[in-house]
Amino acid sequence: MDRAPPNKKPYHHGGLREALVQAGIDILTEGGLSSFTLRECARRAGVSHAAPKNHFPTVEHLKAEIGARGFEQMQRELAAAADAAPSPSAEGRLLAMGAAYVRFATANPAAYQMMFRDQDSFERTPHYSAAAEAAWTQLEEAVAAVIGAERPDVEARAAHAFALVHGFASLIIDGRLPPGLGTDAVIAQSLASLPAALRGLGTA
Known part of the structure; x- marks a missing residue:
C-alpha cells in the first residue's frame, strides 16, 4: 500500500475560490495588472500553480x-x-x-x-x-x-x-x-x- 512521505499531507484548501479572488484584489491594489497572474494568486493562496484551474480556467476568468x-x-x-x-x-x-x-x-x-x-x-x-x-x-x-x-x-x-x-x-x-x-x-x-x-x- 502506498503511503504519503513523512511530514507530507494531502493539501486541501476549503476556501480556495475565495482566497484566489482576495489574492487577485490584493495584487491589483498593490501593483496593478502588470503583476496579476494565476501563478501569483496561487502563491499567495498557498497552493500549487495548477490549483486555480479547478475554479478559474484562465486568468481572464478570475478577473x-x-x-x-x-x-x-x-x-x-x-x-x-x-x-x-x-x-x-x-x-x-x-x-x-x-x-x-x-x-x-x-x-x-x-x-x-x-x-x-x-x-x-x-x-x-x-x-x-x-x-x-x-x-x-x-x-x-x-x-x-x-x-x-x-x-x-x-x-x-x-x-x-x-x-x-x-x-x-x-x-x-x-x-x-x-x-x-x-x-x-x-x-x-x-x-x-x-x-x-x-x-x-x-x-x-
Missing part, C-alpha cells in the same frame, strides 16, 4: 469574477444610498446613487478596474454578464423614475448619467483632478443639475 463581484457590491451600496437619501423623491434617490457610485469607485479601485476592463472577453462568463446587466438595469430604472418610464430614450439618458459619474470617478482615481475637487461636497454640487439635464437632454 471577470472580481469584476462581477464589484458590480454586485456596487449595486448593494447604490441601493442603500438611495434608500437613505435625504430626499425620497426620484431625483433625490438618483443623486444619492450618483454620489455613492463615485465613493464606491474611489474606495475600491481594484474591483472597479476589473468591472470595466475587457468587457467583450468577460461577458463570456455568465456571472460577469448577469452582474453587469443588473447594474445597468438599476441605473435605467433610477433614470426612468426621474424622466418617466414611457420615454423612448431612457437608455440614452441613462448613458448620459453613467458618463458623468464614471468620468468623475475615473478622474479622481487617476489623480487628474486638482486637489480638493474630489470631496463629497464637490461631487454633490457637480451632480446637482443631473436630473434637470436628463429631462432636457435632446429637447429643443
Whole structure:
C-alpha cells in the first residue's frame, strides 16, 4: 500500500475560490495588472500553480469574477444610498446613487478596474454578464423614475448619467483632478443639475 512521505499531507484548501479572488484584489491594489497572474494568486493562496484551474480556467476568468463581484457590491451600496437619501423623491434617490457610485469607485479601485476592463472577453462568463446587466438595469430604472418610464430614450439618458459619474470617478482615481475637487461636497454640487439635464437632454 502506498503511503504519503513523512511530514507530507494531502493539501486541501476549503476556501480556495475565495482566497484566489482576495489574492487577485490584493495584487491589483498593490501593483496593478502588470503583476496579476494565476501563478501569483496561487502563491499567495498557498497552493500549487495548477490549483486555480479547478475554479478559474484562465486568468481572464478570475478577473471577470472580481469584476462581477464589484458590480454586485456596487449595486448593494447604490441601493442603500438611495434608500437613505435625504430626499425620497426620484431625483433625490438618483443623486444619492450618483454620489455613492463615485465613493464606491474611489474606495475600491481594484474591483472597479476589473468591472470595466475587457468587457467583450468577460461577458463570456455568465456571472460577469448577469452582474453587469443588473447594474445597468438599476441605473435605467433610477433614470426612468426621474424622466418617466414611457420615454423612448431612457437608455440614452441613462448613458448620459453613467458618463458623468464614471468620468468623475475615473478622474479622481487617476489623480487628474486638482486637489480638493474630489470631496463629497464637490461631487454633490457637480451632480446637482443631473436630473434637470436628463429631462432636457435632446429637447429643443
